[in-house]
Amino acid sequence: MIQEPISTEEIHLQGIPVSPGIALGKIRIQIKGSKEPVAYDIEPDEVDSELVRFHRALQTTAVQIRALRERMIQISGEKEAAIFDAHILLLQDKIILDQVRTELARRLQNVEHIFYVVMQNYMEVLRRVDDPYLRAKTADMEDIMQRVIDNLRSTEPPEEDEADEEEPEILVAYDLTPSDTAAVDASQIHGFATEIGSSVSHTAILARSMGIPAVVGLEQALLNVESHAPAILDGYKGVLILKPSTETVEYYKRLQVEKEKAYKALEALRDLPTVTRDGRSIRLSVNVEFPHEYSGIKEVGAEGVGLFRTEFFLLGNPSGMPDEEEQMHYYKKLAEGCAPHGVIFRTLDSGGDKLPCERLDTPEPNPFLGWRGIRVSLSRPELFKQQLRAILRACADTPGCGIMFPMISGYTEVITAKHILQECREELEREKIPYARDLKVGIMIEVPSAAIMTDVLAKEVDFFSVGTNDLTQYTIAVDRVNNRVANMFRPTHPAVVRIIGMTIAAGDKEGIPTAICGEMAGDITLLPLLVGLGATSMSVGVHLVPIIRYAIRNLDYGQCREMAGKALCAPNSRTIVNLSLALARESYPALFE
Numbered sequence: 001m002i003q004e005p006i007s008t009e010e011i012h013l014q015g016i017p018v019s020p021g022i023a024l025g026k027i028r029i030q031i032k033g034s035k036e037p038v039a040y041d042i043e044p045d046e047v048d049s050e051l052v053r054f055h056r057a058l059q060t061t062a063v064q065i066r067a068l069r070e071r072m073i074q075i076s077g078e079k080e081a082a083i084f085d086a087h088i089l090l091l092q093d094k095i096i097l098d099q100v101r102t103e104l105a106r107r108l109q110n111v112e113h114i115f116y117v118v119m120q121n122y123m124e125v126l127r128r129v130d131d132p133y134l135r136a137k138t139a140d141m142e143d144i145m146q147r148v149i150d151n152l153r154s155t156e157p158p159e160e161d162e163a164d165e166e167e168p169e170i171l172v173a174y175d176l177t178p179s180d181t182a183a184v185d186a187s188q189i190h191g192f193a194t195e196i197g198s199s200v201s202h203t204a205i206l207a208r209s210m211g212i213p214a215v216v217g218l219e220q221a222l223l224n225v226e227s228h229a230p231a232i233l234d235g236y237k238g239v240l241i242l243k244p245s246t247e248t249v250e251y252y253k254r255l256q257v258e259k260e261k262a263y264k265a266l267e268a269l270r271d272l273p274t275v276t277r278d279g280r281s282i283r284l285s286v287n288v289e290f291p292h293e294y295s296g297i298k299e300v301g302a303e304g305v306g307l308f309r310t311e312f313f314l315l316g317n318p319s320g321m322p323d324e325e326e327q328m329h330y331y332k333k334l335a336e337g338c339a340p341h342g343v344i345f346r347t348l349d350s351g352g353d354k355l356p357c358e359r360l361d362t363p364e365p366n367p368f369l370g371w372r373g374i375r376v377s378l379s380r381p382e383l384f385k386q387q388l389r390a391i392l393r394a395c396a397d398t399p400g401c402g403i404m405f406p407m408i409s410g411y412t413e414v415i416t417a418k419h420i421l422q423e424c425r426e427e428l429e430r431e432k433i434p435y436a437r438d439l440k441v442g443i444m445i446e447v448p449s450a451a452i453m454t455d456v457l458a459k460e461v462d463f464f465s466v467g468t469n470d471l472t473q474y475t476i477a478v479d480r481v482n483n484r485v486a487n488m489f490r491p492t493h494p495a496v497v498r499i500i501g502m503t504i505a506a507g508d509k510e511g512i513p514t515a516i517c518g519e520m521a522g523d524i525t526l527l528p529l530l531v532g533l534g535a536t537s538m539s540v541g542v543h544l545v546p547i548i549r550y551a552i553r554n555l556d557y558g559q560c561r562e563m564a565g566k567a568l569c570a571p572n573s574r575t576i577v578n579l580s581l582a583l584a585r586e587s588y589p590a591l592f593e
């Protein structure tokens with residue numbers, strides 16, 4: 001094992017590790033929010049040089065946006081990249097540019113301030129219009145305004161060699177939204193470090209699915225970091241190391257190589273079945289958010305997709321929600337790519353920390369307890385039907401696919417959702433459009449009220465899928481994205497463990513399988529517990545598949561069962577973690593080195 005060096009010079013900031021891996025690179029700071037730039041007076045003969053500065057900033061911004069557009073095309077395709085075309089058009093808007101010129105000469109103030117004022121006036125007008133599409137444009141304007149102002153702040157455009165595209169970077173921010181995360185270029189950004197956040201926020205989930213090391217909860221990170229300074233992000237231990245010594249850099253480089261080698265060795269097991277030593281088969285599938293993850297599904301030998309979070313596709317589109325036809329083609333591509341294994345399509349789960357389905361006039365006081373998941377779909381039946389019809393059609397020729405409803409809180413929601421699904425089947429039948437007749441219907445168990453009713457709900461569906469992220473949040477009443485209470489966010493809280501056990505037992509009684517698709521399924525420490533509780537399917541981030549397969553192949557179901565029996569009687573989380581951890585260490589010690 002490599003020994004970790006100790007240096008007194010370096011600064012170690014401790015946070016919460018949320019995506020494993022090591023990143024070595026230069027710090028890139030991301031400051032969000034548009035603060036009014038400081039205003040100062042200029043002389044009349046400075047107007048021209050201010051305009052030169054302004055045009056340079058516009059050009060730099062256009063170059064940056066074009067680069068972003070290219071990256072977005074690679075990640076999500078042409079359609080998603082269209083947002084950047086709109087941004088470039090905004091940069092060329094003659095009315096805005098003329099007004100900046102006029103105001104600059106009239107007010108004789110620095111150009112960043114003039115530009116800010118002009119843009120604010122435009123945004124104010126847009127905020128008042130009735131058309132929600134136009135109102136949503138203010139976000140684009142805000143974004144573009146901030147970029148131009150940032151580029152004006154850096155006095156000169158970056159030198160060619162300073163903006164070395166190849167140089168790896170570690171992005172440090174107060175917080176990142178899921179869309180910020182999705183938009184980064186993984187070939188340049190090798191790590192994420194944020195001051196707030198939690199391991200089950202959608203930003204952390206995305207970082208894991210992109211295979212980028214990430215650490216959250218690094219308090220005061222922004223006060224300590226220096227732009228462009230070299231740093232190391234340890235996504236295993238949750239540490240951001242500033243001013244690393246040569247020894248530390250060497251240590252982490254060696255560790256990186258070693259981890260890479262170990263991962264490659266696990267990848268070699270890709271064609272072996274995911275079965276415990278004593279013969280219990282576990283379906284190992286993946287959680288998917290974006291098309292760029294598709295290729296990895298086959299590469300790691302996963303058995304299809306256990307959770308397709310459709311909301312990132314449905315809501316990430318700048319020109320509105322894709323129609324039935326477009327959705328159908330998108331889903332079909334995924335279903336065909338995964339055949340003969342199926343895809344479980346989760347219907348729109350908007351709200352919470354993800355984008356809302358519609359722009360809300362006033363923010364919700366408690367978004368996680370509000371208009372989220374199936375509640376949104378049932379209150380927008382036309383949108384819901386569009387998605388259901390698209391999924392039914394997309395899976396017509398690919399057996400083994402399924403659909404599941406998120407954030408179910410009780411029986412009536414299940415019956416209503418199923419009823420609408422049946423209407424869609426009948427419509428397609430009448431229209432003579434082929435559709436999947438064998439599509440399985442499941443529900444996510446992530447709200448305690450549904451979990452308590454699983455004996456009743458099991459009679460209504462073909463499978464359960466436990467969303468341990470929300471189940472933990474709602475059972476313990478602890479916000480999944482609030483790092484103040486992150487230490488309370490424990491999927492091993494005895495109540496959560498009992499609820500998972502109860503759900504699996506209720507499913508078994510009715511002969512339906514229960515999958516685990518929350519982040520808990522990808523935690524090698526807790527795998528013995530989930531297998532022992534009787535889960536027959538795990539859905540994890542694509543990069544975790546080789547590790548989880550290796551772990552399952554080294555477990556003994558009988559031992560897991562016995563340990564889970566003790567865990568169900570344990571009084572606290574610590575006892576449960578220790579029980580599961582002991583068996584995990586004994587079963588696959590190599591993963592703990």
Ligand code: PEP
Pocket residue numbers: 307309349446466467468469470471517518519
């Ligand atoms: C969950 O809640 O565990 C889950 C898988 O859904 P999401 O993380 O998308 O809310």
Ligand code: MG
Pocket residue numbers: 406446467469470
């Ligand atoms: Mg959930």
